[in-house]
Amino acid sequence: MSQLIAGNWKMNGVAAALSEIDALAVSLTDRPAACDVLVCPPATLIERASHVSRNRIALGGQDCHAEISGAFTGDVSAEMLRDAGATAVIVGHSERRQYHGETDAVVAAKAKAAWRAGLTAIICIGETEAERDSGKANDICKSQLAGSVPDGATSANTAIAYEPVWAIGTGKTPTSEEIAQMHAHIKAHIPAGLRILYGGSVKPANAVEILALADVGGALVGGASLKASDFLTIVRACRKSS
Ligand code: PEP
Numbered sequence: 001m002s003q004l005i006a007g008n009w010k011m012n013g014v015a016a017a018l019s020e021i022d023a024l025a026v027s028l029t030d031r032p033a034a035c036d037v038l039v040c041p042p043a044t045l046i047e048r049a050s051h052v053s054r055n056r057i058a059l060g061g062q063d064c065h066a067e068i069s070g071a072f073t074g075d076v077s078a079e080m081l082r083d084a085g086a087t088a089v090i091v092g093h094s095e096r097r098q099y100h101g102e103t104d105a106v107v108a109a110k111a112k113a114a115w116r117a118g119l120t121a122i123i124c125i126g127e128t129e130a131e132r133d134s135g136k137a138n139d140i141c142k143s144q145l146a147g148s149v150p151d152g153a154t155s156a157n158t159a160i161a162y163e164p165v166w167a168i169g170t171g172k173t174p175t176s177e178e179i180a181q182m183h184a185h186i187k188a189h190i191p192a193g194l195r196i197l198y199g200g201s202v203k204p205a206n207a208v209e210i211l212a213l214a215d216v217g218g219a220l221v222g223g224a225s226l227k228a229s230d231f232l233t234i235v236r237a238c239r240k241s242s
Helices: 015-030 043-049 078-084 094-099 104-116 129-133 137-148 176-187 207-211 228-236
Strands: 004-008 036-040 058-061 088-091 120-125 158-162 195-199 218-221
Touching: 004 088, 004 195, 004 228, 015 036, 015 043, 015 228, 036 088, 043 058, 043 078, 058 078, 078 104, 088 104, 104 120, 104 137, 120 137, 129 137, 137 176, 158 176, 176 195, 176 207, 207 218, 218 228
Parallel strands: 004 036, 004 218, 036 058, 058 088, 088 120, 120 158, 158 195, 195 218
Antiparallel strands: none
């Protein structure tokens, strides 16, 4: 399966930022990517982004509620994301787990909601720095997988994003050996064929090395996805065949 390069804009971007998606789409129209490309802008921009993505860039949400509709002020359902033009949604990002108290069970319910709406769920897991320093990274990730990935996950409806919390937005990354080791560990605990993305300070300068690693099925990119030129460099770093 080809690699997936996914951009997570987090809470960044108003209408002016659509020019970045437009510029990326123009570049990919001139020379298509060897991988799947997904951008997850704020939910408010998904529908407008769909007008400039030129079918070269898939669009996704950054979170969804588990229910279809109801009295959940401020929340957005997976069906609403789909209606706006999304084909995927990130669930269980560490910022959701940390700032919104999302448990593995909540993340699993959101992944099921994504499937119900016909979206691919990108389920995030990853250890904190303290957990890695105390030798617990493997156990933490295994436990998060067991709790967050519902039965029924397939390569068609789910990708896993391994995002060490201490690497997100910090400029720090695990070594290549550590990434390869953890991806092999994750692979052993999920259904066959699911893409396992690496996320955490992926930049134009380290993308080639990370994306060449065994069992790395793509990247989830935060800061470096905001500028089309940086993101394009990462997209161009994907493996040609995998
Ligand atoms: C992320 O937000 O998922 C992420 C990986 O961020 P960054 O690339 O900025 O570390």
